[in-house]
Amino acid sequence: MTKVDRRIAKSQEAIKKALIKLMNEKHFDKITLQDISDRANVNRRTIYLHYMDKFDLLDKIIEEHINKLQEMFEELSDVDFITGGQAIFEYFQENYLFFSTMLVGGGADNFRNQYLEFSVELLKGEVNTEEGKNKGLNEEIILRFVAAAYVEVVEWWFKNEMPYPPRVMAEQVGLLIKRIL
Template identity: 65%
Template sequence: MPKVDRRILKSQAAIKKAVVELMSEKSFDDITIKDICDRADLSRKTFYLRYIDKYDLLDKLIEEHLNELRELCEIELEMELDYIEGYQIWFEFFEKNYLFFSTMIVSKGAPTFRNRFLEFIIEEVKGEVNTAEGINIGLNEEVFVQFFSSAFVGLVEWWFKNGMPVPPRVMAEQVGLLFERNL
């Protein structure tokens, strides 16, 4: 794999940081390429070398964070973590990336993030559901998956909107126990 120039990585990081900061201040629709370039202290040419437009930037930024979550899921599987340990990794990741997640979830200018995040959670929950036996016998699997996925996304949304009032470890314990009881 060819080595990527550090200047390219630095400019991409500056652009990503700039758009997230701007989204925490105003609607995505009101953000211009000029705003992003000014905040990142880069030229428009540099921006257009990396991205087609601001929507391409947003799409790549969202995909980058969802891919990191996918990687965390793979690590959880390899390490055979229980729900609480797994969710602690997630909530620590959310906390570490607070500006991104809080901005994406709270921002009305990026509804695509919430939809893609929900789709991601649905895929993760599907693998955990068992409606053939136990307390969930006879439940419609799709209803069950939608219910728990929507609940999880809503809980994460609540957590960010309220400034993370509960530490990641406590969130992990609470969510883990809820999932253990119901899955």
Template identity: 60%
Template sequence: MTKVDRRILKTQEALKTAVIKLMAEKNFDDITIQDLSDQANVSRGTIYLHYMDKYDLLDKLIENHINELQERCEAAADLDFVTGSLIWTEYFESNYDFFSMMLASKGAPFFRNRFLEFLIEEFKDEVDNTKGKNEGLNKDLVVRFVASSYVGVVEWWFTNKRPITHQVLAEQLGALLDRICE
């Protein structure tokens, strides 16, 4: 893998931080390239060296977080649901600004849908509808129910400004997943 110049990484990080900060102030559709340029303290041309437009910037930001969640999911593959949920909730906590902007403010509905689709893929292998409490139920329906519930609870957590700790959130999500998925 080739090493990326630190200046490029610094510029990209400044732009990602700028878009999140600006989304806290206004609707994403109202953010201009000039707003991003001013907030990140880079030229408009610099933005276009890294991204096609503001939508490309947002898409790359979302993909970075989804990819990180995917890596954490793979690392937790052999763990129980509580421990696996703790890995995710720690990530949510450490990236609070991003996730609260994407979920609590309704600033980017695309993210919610992308997160839901990601969770549907992740939970497909966790649901068994051939025996036990899910026997006879439509697998796609159960998977969608679990993924939608997970997104809804995480949204609730951000919308209500973390009414419980991320550890308690993980414990309770893990316990619920144990009841539904195993």
């Protein structure tokens, strides 16, 4: 693994934060690279050193968070929904600005769909339609139902400024998912 120069990492982090903060203030289409560079306190050329344009920047930020969530789910695959859920809700809380912007603030129109599809993929293998309470039901319908409910609850949590701590959210959501799956 190559070591990243601290100045480069600091500039990239400032650029990412600047874009997300700007997306809280105005629509993505109205944001210019000059707006981003001004907010990040970097030269426009610095942005072009790391990103092709603002679309590439946003894609990289989204990819970074989706990859981190994927990594967390893989690490937590052996734990129950509640324990794993708490780690996920804590990650959401730590990255409140990003997730609230993307899911509630209308930051990126396609992020919700990406997150929904990501949630469906994670739940695959958890559904048993051969026996038990879901016998005879369509797996895809169950997956979509649970994933959509989960994403909606996460959106609600952000929209209401996280009224419950991550542990409570994980317990409530984990118990509901266990009842369905």
